[in-house]
Amino acid sequence: xxxxxxxxxxxxxxxxxxxxxxxxxxxxxxxxxxxxxxxxxxxxxxxxxxxxxxxxxxxxxxxxxxxxxxxxxxxxxxxxxxxxxxxxxxxxxxxxxxxxxxxxxxxxxxxxxxxxxxxxxxxxxxxxxxxxxxxxxxxxxxxxxxxxxxxxxxxxxxxxxxxxxxxxxxxxxxxxxxxxxxxxxxxxxxxxxxxxxxxxxxxxxxxxxxxxxxxxxxxxxxxxxxxxxxxxxxxxxxxxxxxxxxxxxxxxxxxxxxxxxxxxxxxxxxxxxxxxxxxxxxxxxxxxxxxxxxxxxxxxxxxxxxxxxxxxxxxxxxxxxxxxxxx
Amino acid sequence: xxxxxxxxxxxxxxxxxxxxxxxxxxxxxxxxxxxxxxxxxxxxxxxxxxxxxxxxxxxxxxxxxxxxxxxxxxxxxxxxxxxxxxxxxxxxxxxxxxxxxxxxxxxxxxxxxxxxxxxxxxxxxxxxxxxxxxxxxxxxxxxxxxxxxxxxxxxxxxxxxxxxxxxxxxxxxxxxxxxxxxxxxxxxxxxxxxxxxxxx
Numbered sequence: 001x002x003x004x005x006x007x008x009x010x011x012x013x014x015x016x017x018x019x020x021x022x023x024x025x026x027x028x029x030x031x032x033x034x035x036x037x038x039x040x041x042x043x044x045x046x047x048x049x050x051x052x053x054x055x056x057x058x059x060x061x062x063x064x065x066x067x068x069x070x071x072x073x074x075x076x077x078x079x080x081x082x083x084x085x086x087x088x089x090x091x092x093x094x095x096x097x098x099x100x101x102x103x104x105x106x107x108x109x110x111x112x113x114x115x116x117x118x119x120x121x122x123x124x125x126x127x128x129x130x131x132x133x134x135x136x137x138x139x140x141x142x143x144x145x146x147x148x149x150x151x152x153x154x155x156x157x158x159x160x161x162x163x164x165x166x167x168x169x170x171x172x173x174x175x176x177x178x179x180x181x182x183x184x185x186x187x188x189x190x191x192x193x194x195x196x197x198x199x200x201x202x203x204x205x206x207x208x209x210x211x212x213x214x215x216x217x218x219x220x221x222x223x224x225x226x227x228x229x230x231x232x233x234x235x236x237x238x239x240x241x242x243x244x245x246x247x248x249x250x251x252x253x254x255x256x257x258x259x260x261x262x263x264x265x266x267x268x269x270x271x272x273x274x275x276x277x278x279x280x281x282x283x284x285x286x287x288x289x290x291x292x293x294x295x296x297x298x299x300x301x302x303x304x305x306x307x308x309x310x311x312x313x314x315x316x317x318x319x320x321x322x323x324x325x326x327x
Numbered sequence: 328x329x330x331x332x333x334x335x336x337x338x339x340x341x342x343x344x345x346x347x348x349x350x351x352x353x354x355x356x357x358x359x360x361x362x363x364x365x366x367x368x369x370x371x372x373x374x375x376x377x378x379x380x381x382x383x384x385x386x387x388x389x390x391x392x393x394x395x396x397x398x399x400x401x402x403x404x405x406x407x408x409x410x411x412x413x414x415x416x417x418x419x420x421x422x423x424x425x426x427x428x429x430x431x432x433x434x435x436x437x438x439x440x441x442x443x444x445x446x447x448x449x450x451x452x453x454x455x456x457x458x459x460x461x462x463x464x465x466x467x468x469x470x471x472x473x474x475x476x477x478x479x480x481x482x483x484x485x486x487x488x489x490x491x492x493x494x495x496x497x498x499x500x501x502x503x504x505x506x507x508x509x510x511x512x513x514x515x516x517x518x519x520x521x522x523x524x525x526x527x
Binding site: 204207210211214215218219220221222223264265266 | 417
């Protein structure tokens with residue numbers, strides 16, 4: 001009952017935010033977006049349907065992907081702080097994207113680029129698992145160190161690359177939805193959808209996995225296959241998202257924690273709700289990024305950090321984060 | 328039948344077990360005892376398939392556990408480890424659901440009842456006492472549909488009432504399956520077991 005009410009509530013909020021995202025922006029609309037439905041040609045209509053609409057759609061797809069990716073990362077690494085940007089997964093995606101662009105193999109927003117980012121994420125996930133198989137403090141430090149290496153190398157490549165479309169390091173590090181258009185959304189969505197399906201297929205396994213690798217094995221889980229599918233899923237969620245909008249910090253950390261507070265830790269619910277809340281948070285962040293300091297647009301990732309980090313500290317201090325330390 | 332033929336186990340640089348041989352039959356309850364650090368848990372892990380042995384042979388119904396598929400092993404043996412860490416606030420019912428009803432052993436309902444878990448179903452597992460958590464962990468192992476149950480110190484956090492109930496469960500289980508129980512305190516247990524193994 002509580003879950004159904006939450007679900008309906010979140011869908012409603014998402015719909016309202018989506019409409020607000022079409023309505024609000026640097027160009028002030030004199031009329032409501034509803035009056036522009038079916039109209040084309042005017043400046044207002046073009047702004048709403050060709051700029052704001054794909055951007056809001058991208059926010060929903062990417063926010064959902066990052067929400068699920070956060071839930072997956074925390075589940076797979078059995079660490080409440082395992083956040084894709086923190087443990088090097090997003091840096092892996094950025095690295096893959098930049099290599100693709102710098103070598104001229106894949107332009108920004110292309111399918112090949114999306115694939116390169118996915119491979120970069122998978123590589124980072126494998127290395128993180130390999131370097132730090134334990135779920136203790138060292139795991140996070142290793143992730144942070146590894147992430148710094150990848151970011152630095154990406155920065156070096158950007159500095160010396162002459163390729164157009166490689167974007168600035170700031171774009172990749174702080175994230176922005178400003179480059180999203182229909183073509184990008186069309187490229188990344190299939191990747192992300194496969195990631196979502198794989199993530200959902202892992203739900204029961206993730207529940208069991210939370211009791212430790214041995215218990216998972218005792219209950220008959222194929223550990224190697226589980227890890228493999230989990231890495232592919234997380235790569236398909238993070239890689240395409242980062243290849244389109246850069247790293248958006250804290251969303252993947254915050255969203256699953258809040259969802260656990262509302263619907264509990266069961267991954268059968270956690271994954272779906274994390275997608276919804278992820279989409280909502282990214283829509284809010286993007287609205288703020290566009291509107292708060294208009295006519296300037298601020299980097300989205302700055303806002304998610306600024307909003308997300310304090311909320312997380314409050315949550316953890318309240319000891320209601322639903323995750324007892326395993327130390 | 329579980330056969331242990333002259334097995335030795337090395338952990339790090341210490342030999343925890345040397346040339347140990349035994350058979351553990353179905354329809355029997357076997358008690359394995361020995362002082363702390365004698366290798367009882369290592370032996371359970373070796374039979375469970377999570378710890379490699381140095382020399383010798385282990386087989387469960389002719390199958391080498393360390394080189395078998397998890398799914399195949401799960402049907403042969405179920406394990407209740409000494410400790411399981413419940414890090415997420417699942418309800419007890421959700422933990423039981425880790426094994427879907429259709430895959431559970433036919434004694435699952437009575438097992439949950441005897442372990443006193445039916446009245447805890449809505450409780451969060453992270454908020455239970457150590458003894459209650461141990462019973463949840465035991466329950467999860469005992470409802471798995473396996474030929475053998477390997478229980479590592481199942482009584483350690485239990486009061487006398489639940490110790491008796493768990494012994495009752497073992498009496499029931501061995502009618503159809505095999506049970507291996509590790510315990511360092513064996514005083515009141517002898518009459519319930521058909522075989523006793525001792526590691527020094």
